[in-house]
Amino acid sequence: MMALGGFATIGLTGCGDGENGEPGFASRFYQDFIAPIFGETPPPPQKQMPPLAVSVMKLQRATVPTYATWFGQLRGTQQTDIKPEVAGKIIEQCYKDGERVQKDEVLFRIDDATYKSAYNMAVANLEAAEAAVEQAHVAVNQAQQDVTRYEPLVGTGSVSDKIYHDAKHALKRARALLVVAEAQKKQSEAAKENARINLERCEIRAPFTGYASTATVSIGDYVAPGAVSLTHLSAVDPIRVDFMVTGKHVLESVKSRKGEDTETKPLPFDSFDVILEDGTPYHPKNAVTKVDEAGTPVTVLEDAQNVLESIDSEVKSSTGTVGFVGLIPNGENRLRSGSSVQVRAKIAEQKDVFVVPKSAILSSMNHRFIYVVGTDQQPYGIDVELGPEAMLDMPNGDGKTIKMPMQVVKARAGVNEKGEPRNDLATILKDLGYANPLDAPVIVAGGQMAQIYATANMGMKKMGVPAGFGTIDPARTTPFVYMPPVTTTPSVTAKPSQPAPAAQN
Numbered sequence: 001m002m003a004l005g006g007f008a009t010i011g012l013t014g015c016g017d018g019e020n021g022e023p024g025f026a027s028r029f030y031q032d033f034i035a036p037i038f039g040e041t042p043p044p045p046q047k048q049m050p051p052l053a054v055s056v057m058k059l060q061r062a063t064v065p066t067y068a069t070w071f072g073q074l075r076g077t078q079q080t081d082i083k084p085e086v087a088g089k090i091i092e093q094c095y096k097d098g099e100r101v102q103k104d105e106v107l108f109r110i111d112d113a114t115y116k117s118a119y120n121m122a123v124a125n126l127e128a129a130e131a132a133v134e135q136a137h138v139a140v141n142q143a144q145q146d147v148t149r150y151e152p153l154v155g156t157g158s159v160s161d162k163i164y165h166d167a168k169h170a171l172k173r174a175r176a177l178l179v180v181a182e183a184q185k186k187q188s189e190a191a192k193e194n195a196r197i198n199l200e201r202c203e204i205r206a207p208f209t210g211y212a213s214t215a216t217v218s219i220g221d222y223v224a225p226g227a228v229s230l231t232h233l234s235a236v237d238p239i240r241v242d243f244m245v246t247g248k249h250v251l252e253s254v255k256s257r258k259g260e261d262t263e264t265k266p267l268p269f270d271s272f273d274v275i276l277e278d279g280t281p282y283h284p285k286n287a288v289t290k291v292d293e294a295g296t297p298v299t300v301l302e303d304a305q306n307v308l309e310s311i312d313s314e315v316k317s318s319t320g321t322v323g324f325v326g327l328i329p330n331g332e333n334r335l336r337s338g339s340s341v342q343v344r345a346k347i348a349e350q351k352d353v354f355v356v357p358k359s360a361i362l363s364s365m366n367h368r369f370i371y372v373v374g375t376d377q378q379p380y381g382i383d384v385e386l387g388p389e390a391m392l393d394m395p396n397g398d399g400k401t402i403k404m405p406m407q408v409v410k411a412r413a414g415v416n417e418k419g420e421p422r423n424d425l426a427t428i429l430k431d432l433g434y435a436n437p438l439d440a441p442v443i444v445a446g447g448q449m450a451q452i453y454a455t456a457n458m459g460m461k462k463m464g465v466p467a468g469f470g471t472i473d474p475a476r477t478t479p480f481v482y483m484p485p486v487t488t489t490p491s492v493t494a495k496p497s498q499p500a501p502a503a504q505n
Helices: 025-037 113-156 161-200 247-256 425-431 447-462
Strands: 055-058 060-082 088-093 106-110 203-205 210-212 231-246 273-275 285-291 297-303 307-311 321-328 340-357 362-364 367-373 379-395 401-411 441-445
Touching (some): 060 210, 060 321, 060 401, 113 161, 231 247, 247 321, 340 379, 340 441, 362 447, 379 447, 401 425
Antiparallel strands (some): 060 231, 106 203, 307 321, 340 401, 362 367, 367 379, 379 401
């Protein structure tokens, strides 16, 4: 038997007679349906219930994306602890806590008196070394001239061999002293450069553009090289998000990309959405500098897209997850390092599946049902299994197309009255008279009463009452019109504004 909706427990009221002394709704329902179940003598045939008014939407077929959501942690694309490289006393903090600083902007200043003195001494030592080199050059030149002058005179007897050899030894000594002087000059140059670097390090600068956190030191604190972090600097435009994806989701995403060029597009999905801690979606913006008509550079915000940056090469055996890294444009500077977000991405899609509005789904005894109007104008319940939800562009009852929450449905396995298997929604609808399943009107509003009618009709037909309990009124069957939810509620205490009183003369 085709699985039909069970009758939910509903409080019945109005047990008295209806208009003109006729039995009321509860009385007729009890007499026509409940009493025969308990073996009571069926009363004479009663009038059917009045035809039911409902709102319907034709069954839809669509391609539905499958999304997955993971928790993510934000951090800067570049981030570092700012630590001193020289020892000294902090004499100035040059930025405001938490503000944006530019690359090479001075963050702190350390008392540089000692380092200036060391630099000046290094400069003086270098100047002395340069002078010594000059003197060594003069000595070498003088010794070379003596050797050159004595050499042709040695054989004539005008200059003795001893004088000539002494001159050659003096040249060698002069050259050796020049080498020493030049080496001392290089040492002095290195000492000067080291003193200059230490002096410059008294101004602690930002290594990149980003946001500097609250300073951990105060004016007058003594700091040592690398001993303490003065502040934390983080580059947040774009900002990085780290999140872990289950191996199952990675596999599903890879399967959905079958046939694509995985060599040039190796990542399982290209982009993703971010949901903030308050549940609102984050709309990424890029800050772009443009030139206006007057030739003035101006910064404007443009819509951007989150980008998947990288993926780990292996699944972590301890968690069964894969590490992902994404980049989020943060031109509005709304996101900060350390915040938690949710990352949502499309990992697959189901093609050509049946969907109905979410409000068309009814529950009974751990089962889910949709109700359709058969070609005989009676409501029929179909036991369904639910798939993913999605916001899809759908034809609205007012002739427009609107995004509305839709639910993927498929028939739960069962049999019809002849014992034939019926686990396909199209086949079940064909049994109800719809060769094209997209012609079947699904009841979206009025489904709870339709559930009662369908259950009663089924019971009465089993007892041989073909007229059934009630039908759907074609004249009052209206197209379903979806109204998006209103996110704000008007104040119940606000008073309408009153016109100002007229001025008194």
